[in-house]
Amino acid sequence: MARTDQEPGRPSLRMRLARTCAEVAPQLSGTAAAVVSDVLQRLDDPTLRIAVGGRLNAGKSTLVNTFLTQRLAPTDATECTRLVTWFRYGTAPKVRVRPFNGPEYPRRPGPDLSLPADLGLPADEIAEVIMETPNDALRNGFSIIDTPGTDSLTGLDDYALSGLRHADVLLYVMPHPGANDDKILGLLQGTMAEVGLSAVNVLGVLSQIDRLTGGVGDPWPKAEDVAKTNVRRLRTVVVDIVPLLGLVAETVLGERFTEEDARLLRLVAAVEPDQRDFVLNWLEEFTNWGAGPLTQAERERLLGLLDLSGIRIAIGLIDAGASDTPALMAGLREASGVDRLLATVRREFVDRADQLRTAAAVAALDRVAWGDQNTALVRLRAELSALGREPAIRAVWLGAAAARERHARGLALDPDADGALSALITGRDDRERLGLPDSASARDIARAADEQIGRWRELEGGPPLSRARLATRARELTESLYFNAVSAP
Amino acid sequence: MTRWELSVDLGATFTRAATSQDGSVRPLEFDGATYMPSGVTRDASGTLQTGQTAWGEPGHDVLVPRLAVAAGPRTRIGGATLEASELAAAVLARVAEVARTRHRDGPPDRLVIAHPARWDAEVLGRLANAASQAALPDPVWVSEPVAAACHYGAASFPAGTLVGVYDLGGRTSAATILLRTVDGFSLAGPPGTDLALGAGDFDDALSDLVTADGDKPPAPRELTRTRHELSRQSAGWLTVDASGSRIRVTQPEFQDAIAGLVEQITGLFMATVRQAGVSVADLAAIYLAGGGGRTPLVAGRLDQAIGEGPELTVWEEPELAVVLGALAAAGPAGPGGRRPVNRERERSSPFEDD
Numbered sequence: 001m002a003r004t005d006q007e008p009g010r011p012s013l014r015m016r017l018a019r020t021c022a023e024v025a026p027q028l029s030g031t032a033a034a035v036v037s038d039v040l041q042r043l044d045d046p047t048l049r050i051a052v053g054g055r056l057n058a059g060k061s062t063l064v065n066t067f068l069t070q071r072l073a074p075t076d077a078t079e080c081t082r083l084v085t086w087f088r089y090g091t092a093p094k095v096r097v098r099p100f101n102g103p104e105y106p107r108r109p110g111p112d113l114s115l116p117a118d119l120g121l122p123a124d125e126i127a128e129v130i131m132e133t134p135n136d137a138l139r140n141g142f143s144i145i146d147t148p149g150t151d152s153l154t155g156l157d158d159y160a161l162s163g164l165r166h167a168d169v170l171l172y173v174m175p176h177p178g179a180n181d182d183k184i185l186g187l188l189q190g191t192m193a194e195v196g197l198s199a200v201n202v203l204g205v206l207s208q209i210d211r212l213t214g215g216v217g218d219p220w221p222k223a224e225d226v227a228k229t230n231v232r233r234l235r236t237v238v239v240d241i242v243p244l245l246g247l248v249a250e251t252v253l254g255e256r257f258t259e260e261d262a263r264l265l266r267l268v269a270a271v272e273p274d275q276r277d278f279v280l281n282w283l284e285e286f287t288n289w290g291a292g293p294l295t296q297a298e299r300e301r302l303l304g305l306l307d308l309s310g311i312r313i314a315i316g317l318i319d320a321g322a323s324d325t326p327a328l329m330a331g332l333r334e335a336s337g338v339d340r341l342l343a344t345v346r347r348e349f350v351d352r353a354d355q356l357r358t359a360a361a362v363a364a365l366d367r368v369a370w371g372d373q374n375t376a377l378v379r380l381r382a383e384l385s386a387l388g389r390e391p392a393i394r395a396v397w398l399g400a401a402a403a404r405e406r407h408a409r410g411l412a413l414d415p416d417a418d419g420a421l422s423a424l425i426t427g428r429d430d431r432e433r434l435g436l437p438d439s440a441s442a443r444d445i446a447r448a449a450d451e452q453i454g455r456w457r458e459l460e461g462g463p464p465l466s467r468a469r470l471a472t473r474a475r476e477l478t479e480s481l482y483f484n485a486v487s488a489p
Numbered sequence: 490m491t492r493w494e495l496s497v498d499l500g501a502t503f504t505r506a507a508t509s510q511d512g513s514v515r516p517l518e519f520d521g522a523t524y525m526p527s528g529v530t531r532d533a534s535g536t537l538q539t540g541q542t543a544w545g546e547p548g549h550d551v552l553v554p555r556l557a558v559a560a561g562p563r564t565r566i567g568g569a570t571l572e573a574s575e576l577a578a579a580v581l582a583r584v585a586e587v588a589r590t591r592h593r594d595g596p597p598d599r600l601v602i603a604h605p606a607r608w609d610a611e612v613l614g615r616l617a618n619a620a621s622q623a624a625l626p627d628p629v630w631v632s633e634p635v636a637a638a639c640h641y642g643a644a645s646f647p648a649g650t651l652v653g654v655y656d657l658g659g660r661t662s663a664a665t666i667l668l669r670t671v672d673g674f675s676l677a678g679p680p681g682t683d684l685a686l687g688a689g690d691f692d693d694a695l696s697d698l699v700t701a702d703g704d705k706p707p708a709p710r711e712l713t714r715t716r717h718e719l720s721r722q723s724a725g726w727l728t729v730d731a732s733g734s735r736i737r738v739t740q741p742e743f744q745d746a747i748a749g750l751v752e753q754i755t756g757l758f759m760a761t762v763r764q765a766g767v768s769v770a771d772l773a774a775i776y777l778a779g780g781g782g783r784t785p786l787v788a789g790r791l792d793q794a795i796g797e798g799p800e801l802t803v804w805e806e807p808e809l810a811v812v813l814g815a816l817a818a819a820g821p822a823g824p825g826g827r828r829p830v831n832r833e834r835e836r837s838s839p840f841e842d843d
Contacts, residue, residue, distance in 0.1 A: 031766070366679055367679050367764055368679075369679070370676050370678055370679040370680065381609070382609065385609045385611070389561065401684070401685060405685060449565075450565060450568060453565050453566075454567070457550045457566065458550070460544075460550075460551075461544065461549065461550075461551065462544050462709070463544075463692075463693065463696065463706060463709050464693045464696065464706075465544065465660065465687070465689040465690060465692065465693050466685070466690065466693060468544060469660060469684070469685055470685075472553075472556060473684075476556075476560040476561070479560070479561065479563075479564060479565050480561065482565055483561070483563060
């Protein structure tokens with residue numbers, strides 16, 4: 001069972017807010033009415049909106065297609081890769097275009113039922129494209145927003161950010177860390193804070209891990225290492241970093257890998273090992289492997305499906321006895337790391353969709369809840385205020401504040417405090433927020449909270465002010481955990 | 490007995506108060522200054538000590554009443570539970586005590602408390618409770634932006650007029666667009682609150698400017714003093730260590746160091762204007778309040794950002810705008826003479842504020 005804040009017999013925070021919205025909606029007019037109905041729709045929508053962002057060529061579209069289990073997002077640099085595109089469930093493939101100016105209009109999907117090349121307007125006049133498709137992957141809890149990659153440092157320009165504003169969570173695709181890493185992170189933190197994203201709703205995906213080892217050997221040990229080091233540095237920015245062999249993941253979950261491809265791989269595996277293994281270590285050798293069993297077109301096809309590293313993994317699997325296609329695909333799937341990614345997304349995001357979406361809804365409603373003595377708005381404000389005192393919502397705001405202070409000043413916390421802060425932000429219930437096991441009693445919670453309150457109070461004395469202020473917020477959340485625990489039946 | 494009134498601005502860093510009698514409004518003085526540090530400590534016997542510096546002295550636990558009442562009914566310190574209202578009551582009692590040295594005729598006839606626009610009835614209830622514990626009258630509420638606007642004379646505008654207020658406190662920022670109504674002011678849009686953008690951040694920036702990696706940073710008090718010096722002079726001297734050695738900091742260096750923060754300030758103001766669904770040209774006046782208003786770059790950049798809007802208004806001692814304006818707003822000549830100016834008693838806040 002998923003861990004959530006929901007107590008038996010009490011409605012979830014999301015349901016609670018949805019009910020208030022439904023109650024006040026009929027009494028509102030104008031912008032407030034429109035926003036409340038929009039939020040209500042979003043709270044009622046059982047799907048979580050997952051955005052995928054990152055720099056150009058970071059492997060974003062590959063990741064989008066992995067989630068779609070279908071190559072719907074163009075992976076080459078066409079106009080479409082410069083657009084914000086939503087993929088969501090629909091009963092038939094349909095494309096709708098929302099221009100910046102003028103009404104939304106429909107467009108037929110391309111011949112392969114993917115996004116058409118021609119959308120009727122130049123890309124820079126299109127606010128977003130919506131692609132509906134009857135795809136079970138989209139029926140099970142999420143829709144995907146593909147944001148355009150730019151070659152700016154973070155890959156998130158103003159236009160990409162407009163897509164992120166509608167997202168509940170972000171999968172930030174980062175290729176192997178480069179020289180500009182610290183600078184990028186700084187920018188990313190500031191950018192995320194601006195659209196209300198923080199450690200609670202951002203997951204790093206370390207893509208193209210085969211390049212970490214220069215395309216030679218098993219990339220996983222190095223990938224794990226890089227992911228671990230970066231999680232430590234980024235713990236207040238991302239909830240976790242998951243390495244992924246992107247193209248292999250897309251291929252094993254998608255529709256392109258066929259029996260024929262499995263046969264080609266088996267042909268390669270059958271070649272005398274010395275020759276074969278030499279060729280498989282060098283892209284150039286493999287591409288020009290005229291003496292091998294495959295035609296040039298076949299070699300290119302396999303590279304397009306798996307990259308050289310993926311082909312090497314497949315050959316290793318066949319060597320180890322994966323003789324039939326199901327066994328081969330299962331092996332590739334395991335080696336791609338995709339199951340870990342899906343499990344992390346489920347655990348961190350889908351399972352606590354309530355918390356994330358409620359926080360996003362509270363922020364959206366706050367923009368229209370003021371400036372009027374309308375009793376409906378007064379009622380709405382009271383609900384927003386009450387929700388703002390719930391630990392689950394405080395945690396989201398603490399996460400946003402932490403990301404921002406880190407961005408602004410390079411928040412300096414000792415590892416203990418950093419760990420405690422990270423638990424407060426990412427914990428799914430009061431026990432996790434204090435780093436306690438499921439078995440911890442209310443008394444354990446109160447004791448642990450009290451200890452942490454002391455720690456935060458010490459930091460509140462400052463300087464610097466940025467850290468002191470964050471410590472205050474952390475302490476206030478911890479206090480609410482304490483008082484919850486002591487008032488528990 | 491001559492009627493007198495007391496106003497209190499319970500800041501996160503400093504508490505300020507003012508009294509009015511026979512039409513004369515004056516800030517209250519605490520040991521010669523127009524402010525008292527807001528912090529409260531608890532001594533070994535459990536007695537609360539007011540006037541404590543809440544920030545900049547790491548390692549000793551200081552409670553901040555403003556933050557405590559906003560966060561919840563109770564707070565924890567050293568394994569004990571304290572009522573938030575009790576902390577605020579200690580500060581209010583201290584203010585009342587100082588006020589009595591000026592007005593010996595007993596308690597004030599009226600108590601006006603300024604509060605962030607986002608505070609809801611629950612939070613105000615804790616403050617009302619505190620006033621009663623301090624043997625003060627039931628407070629008249631004035632929201633901080635309304636108080637600041639009245640300080641600058643916005644009460645004389647006709648109904649329908651829009652004004653903007655930017656309050657740059659030590660820890661936080663609040664940008665507000667107000668609509669003059671027939672009998673007071675109402676909010677024209679959501680209050681633009683930034684809980685992590687205050688004049689204290691300028692001190693952090695100043696500290697970074699003069700401190701190399703690994704060096705001990707200068708004392709917070711010294712940083713604030715130098716910041717104020719730089720607000721009126723082209724260069725200042727910053728004492729960096731106990732030996733008394735000093736570093737010269739010029740106005741341009743300081744301005745460079747805080748440019749990014751000031752950009753966030755103008756950004757917050759412009760975003761608040763947009764969220765209210767108006768443009769700067771619709772505003773009749775824009776006021777700057779709070780101690781951060783002393784820094785010339787803040788007023789300068791805000792004025793530039795406003796562009797075609799009205800010229801920015803800021804007077805000497807902007808940190809007193811709220812406490813002085815609170816009396817004006819609630820007074821007989823103000824828009825809220827008969828009843829609380831802040832009519833929005835059931836207001837709620839999704840974001841706690843300090």
